[in-house]
Amino acid sequence: MYTDGERPMHTHSGAPMARMLLERRPDLVLADHGFAGMAIEQGIETISVADVNDPALLVAKEQARTEIVIVMDDNVRPEAYWPCFQEIVARLP
16 A cells, blocks of 8 residues: 555555565555556556556556456445445356
8 A cells, every 4th residue: 555654645656566566576466556557567467456547457458468457436435336246246156
């Protein structure tokens, strides 16, 4: 998480992820924006959350550089996605 020391901060920069990857290289990353992009650039398996108005992660998927990209609108309250979650769960074997 990128923070100012007191609260989480929103960023599209990959720089915070690059700093984290200097410390430890995970097997899997679940991230959005620049955090996901940097992990993909480093060849780490990544589950990405792409904002509807930010196509970079979808381009990476189209280029077969990543496999799972979940498209969401980060200006929508999380509970608004509840019907989507229910539909996904209903389709599980």
